[in-house]
Amino acid sequence: MELIARLRSGDPGAQFEAYEAYKVAMYNTALRIVQDVAEAEDVLQESFLAAFTKIDRFSGESTFGAWLKSIVINKSINALNKLKASLGLKEQMAHEAAATASAVAIDNEDTLVWNVNQITKAVEQLPDGYRVVLSLYLFEGYDHREIAEILGITEGGSKSQFNRAKSKLKDILIALSYV
Amino acid sequence: MSDNLENFIRNNRDKFDSQVPNNQIWNNIQAGIAQQAATTAASTTAATTAKSGLAKIALGWKIAAVAAFTAIVATGIYYVSQPADSKLDGKTTEPVATTTPPETNTGGTSQAEYLYEASAMVAPPIPGANVPYLTFEIDAHKGGSFTAPSGSEIKIPAGLFVDAQGVPVSGDVQIRYREFHDAEDVILSGITMQYGENGAKENFQTAGMMEILGYQGEHAVYIAPGKSLNVKMASFTPEDNYNLYFLDNKDGWKDIGKAKLSKNKEKEEGLLLVAAKPRPPVKSTSAEMDGEVMFNANFDKFPELKPFKGVRWMAEDKAAFKAQEDKLISKVWSDVKLEELDDEGLRYRITLSHKSKVTMSIDVKPILEGDDYAKGMERFQEKMNKYNKILKSKNVDADRLVNQADVYRTFTVSGFGIYNCDRFYGGSPVITMRADYNFSNDEYLDPKRTVIFHIAGDNRAVITLMPGDREFLKYISKEDNYLVVVLPGNKIGVFGPDQFAKLNPDSGQNAQINFKQSEQEVHDAMDLRKVLGV
Numbered sequence: 079m080e081l082i083a084r085l086r087s088g089d090p091g092a093q094f095e096a097y098e099a100y101k102v103a104m105y106n107t108a109l110r111i112v113q114d115v116a117e118a119e120d121v122l123q124e125s126f127l128a129a130f131t132k133i134d135r136f137s138g139e140s141t142f143g144a145w146l147k148s149i150v151i152n153k154s155i156n157a158l159n160k161l162k163a164s165l166g167l168k169e170q171m172a173h174e175a176a177a178t179a180s181a182v183a184i185d186n187e188d189t190l191v192w193n194v195n196q197i198t199k200a201v202e203q204l205p206d207g208y209r210v211v212l213s214l215y216l217f218e219g220y221d222h223r224e225i226a227e228i229l230g231i232t233e234g235g236s237k238s239q240f241n242r243a244k245s246k247l248k249d250i251l252i253a254l255s256y257v
Numbered sequence: 258m259s260d261n262l263e264n265f266i267r268n269n270r271d272k273f274d275s276q277v278p279n280n281q282i283w284n285n286i287q288a289g290i291a292q293q294a295a296t297t298a299a300s301t302t303a304a305t306t307a308k309s310g311l312a313k314i315a316l317g318w319k320i321a322a323v324a325a326f327t328a329i330v331a332t333g334i335y336y337v338s339q340p341a342d343s344k345l346d347g348k349t350t351e352p353v354a355t356t357t358p359p360e361t362n363t364g365g366t367s368q369a370e371y372l373y374e375a376s377a378m379v380a381p382p383i384p385g386a387n388v389p390y391l392t393f394e395i396d397a398h399k400g401g402s403f404t405a406p407s408g409s410e411i412k413i414p415a416g417l418f419v420d421a422q423g424v425p426v427s428g429d430v431q432i433r434y435r436e437f438h439d440a441e442d443v444i445l446s447g448i449t450m451q452y453g454e455n456g457a458k459e460n461f462q463t464a465g466m467m468e469i470l471g472y473q474g475e476h477a478v479y480i481a482p483g484k485s486l487n488v489k490m491a492s493f494t495p496e497d498n499y500n501l502y503f504l505d506n507k508d509g510w511k512d513i514g515k516a517k518l519s520k521n522k523e524k525e526e527g528l529l530l531v532a533a534k535p536r537p538p539v540k541s542t543s544a545e546m547d548g549e550v551m552f553n554a555n556f557d558k559f560p561e562l563k564p565f566k567g568v569r570w571m572a573e574d575k576a577a578f579k580a581q582e583d584k585l586i587s588k589v590w591s592d593v594k595l596e597e598l599d600d601e602g603l604r605y606r607i608t609l610s611h612k613s614k615v616t617m618s619i620d621v622k623p624i625l626e627g628d629d630y631a632k633g634m635e636r637f638q639e640k641m642n643k644y645n646k647i648l649k650s651k652n653v654d655a656d657r658l659v660n661q662a663d664v665y666r667t668f669t670v671s672g673f674g675i676y677n678c679d680r681f682y683g684g685s686p687v688i689t690m691r692a693d694y695n696f697s698n699d700e701y702l703d704p705k706r707t708v709i710f711h712i713a714g715d716n717r718a719v720i721t722l723m724p725g726d727r728e729f730l731k732y733i734s735k736e737d738n739y740l741v742v743v744l745p746g747n748k749i750g751v752f753g754p755d756q757f758a759k760l761n762p763d764s765g766q767n768a769q770i771n772f773k774q775s776e777q778e779v780h781d782a783m784d785l786r787k788v789l790g791v
Contacts, residue, residue: 090287093286093290094283097283097286101278101282101283102274102276102277102278103274105274105276105277105278106273106274106275106276109276118278119278119279119282122278122282123282123285123286123289126282126286127286127289127290130286130290131289131290159384192261192262192265194269194272194273194275197262197265197266197273198273198275216263216266216267217266217270217273230707
């Protein structure tokens with residue numbers, strides 16, 4: 079029997095199989111958004127729990143992995159909002175936009191050399207709003223229309239936020255002397 | 258950042274997933290699945306009173322996962338964690354309401370309670386603003402009862418609770434309880450008011466809703482199969498045509514019959530008693546005042562009046578006395594009675610009668626002079642203090658009783674969760690207009706995603722307008738209607754009755770819904786009522 083059918087029947091073996099297949103990717107997705115190990119583990123746990131117990135809501139129009147990822151991302155954003163109780167994510171985005179409105183365009187990028195660890199550390203230092211949009215676009219593969227739906231912002235807002243995030247990321251990389 | 262960097266990330270995407278989660282998480286997930294299976298069983302029991310095997314379902318999963326179960330439940334409880342403010346031990350004690358800590362309840366998407374967590378049925382829209390729980394502690398072995406400030410009474414029999422494995426619980430159990438009586442409570446709770454059982458699509462108008470949950474420390478407890486507790490819920494709506502519904506976390510509202518309606522006799526009788534206020538004391542009257550009653554009697558014939566010989570009297574109601582003074586002094590009365598009207602000897606009623614059956618009475622107070630006057634004033638002050646004390650006590654009783662509901666709706670609960678006394682909202686004539694919703698000057702609102710709440714039905718119906726429901730605005734013009742939208746920063750946008758009154762359905766034009774942003778932030782239901790002016 080295929081994995082989805084076994085998941086629908088509540089087969090614990092299938093659940094373990096799915097968990098093993100997706101746990102690392104989903105955990106890193108959550109971690110990039112919430113930037114907190116304990117919170118990311120909670121998100122991972124709650125997301126798999128929701129997916130297994132509400133498998134009847136999985137329509138099959140996307141892959142199980144894509145559906146699971148949407149759960150992880152929604153829960154991660156909710157968790158991030160809880161962590162940032164004093165300032166919601168969207169409000170924070172507005173502040174970040176104001177703070178970097180004069181960001182300078184980047185020159186000579188072809189001369190830069192990148193590596194995974196450097197970029198990971200720089201992404202960690204991005205403000206929340208930037209990091210979320212950049213993660214969703216670059217790491218999770220969503221387009222701006224989808225990001226707009228997830229975050230409750232406009233598509234144009236997602237694009238401009240992404241552009242600002244790019245500038246800021248470059249600034250951080252320069253500041254860390256990684257370039 | 259260039260395409261160069263974007264390409265680098267995309268080409269090395271897998272290398273960015275370098276972190277590995279804790280091995281304990283899988284155990285927690287297993288335990289959570291078992292927990293949800295048990296919860297579903299408890300909910301089903303509540304709705305249908307079916308004898309489902311709570312223990313059987315729970316035990317069908319790995320009991321070994323129970324150790325990890327704490328972590329899951331702790332997460333669920335975290336957002337509503339509060340101290341046990343009162344301990345009952347089988348007796349009623351004064352409940353204390355504690356608000357949900359705002360710093361831990363900002364998600365806005367789930368109630369984080371174990372029954373409805375991650376359920377679309379409960380989605381509080383305003384971060385940090387919700388209806389607080391009352392917390393009571395009950396000895397599981399003895400049972401007990403408690404009374405909420407609204408007057409609701411919850412009776413819990415002995416041995417009611419079991420744990421997730423169906424094992425009877427001993428020791429103290431914390432009961433969390435809250436009520437929702439109007440649209441503002443309902444909106445903040447995020448509890449759906451849409452009913453869709455058997456293909457129906459209706460909106461509820463509530464006559465009172467309550468949520469009751471049980472915990473022992475961080476662990477959820479359940480009502481044992483076949484057992485139930487009794488709820489006598491206060492209701493501010495006296496009509497009887499409301500059914501009782503239970504909120505299933507998966508399938509929504511389930512019609513489970515009808516609550517028994519009864520009057521709140523304590524309120525009815527108590528207010529009558531309170532209304533019988535004590536008469537205020539009368540000040541001693543000094544001499545030489547207008548309205549003096551010249552009263553002379555044959556004290557040999559009326560020896561009981563001898564102590565009053567020489568006492569001068571003053572009419573309490575001087576105008577009334579003046580009006581009948583001529584009649585009073587022109588007659589020779591054949592009988593006289595002097596009746597004391599208070600315990601202090603400061604108010605009397607003189608009743609005079611004549612053989613012709615003519616009777617006349619006049620309320621008087623003695624005119625005290627010299628030492629008598631000073632003593633009279635002293636007694637008056639004592640009396641006044643006593644009077645004020647009684648009056649204050651009665652006012653407190655009145656406040657308490659007035660805040661109580663007029664009726665009770667009584668029903669049994671065989672599973673923890675949310676129960677609602679409702680009827681389907683409706684009426685006529687219904688006005689239908691095409692509508693444009695204008696969220697001006699607010700870049701954070703995406704009209705395609707924003708939920709709008711329509712308050713109607715005597716402030717007891719909440720209709721959730723999702724983006725797909727909004728092409729036509731339907732409302733009953735004779736009611737007070739409000740459209741409410743949640744804005745960032747705990748603000749709300751309101752389109753109220755005054756704006757509804759200006760809509761012209763005959764114009765052939767779309768209704769322009771221009772929301773007015775509140776100045777005041779909304780952190781609880783009282784704030785929301787203030788903003789709406791209800």
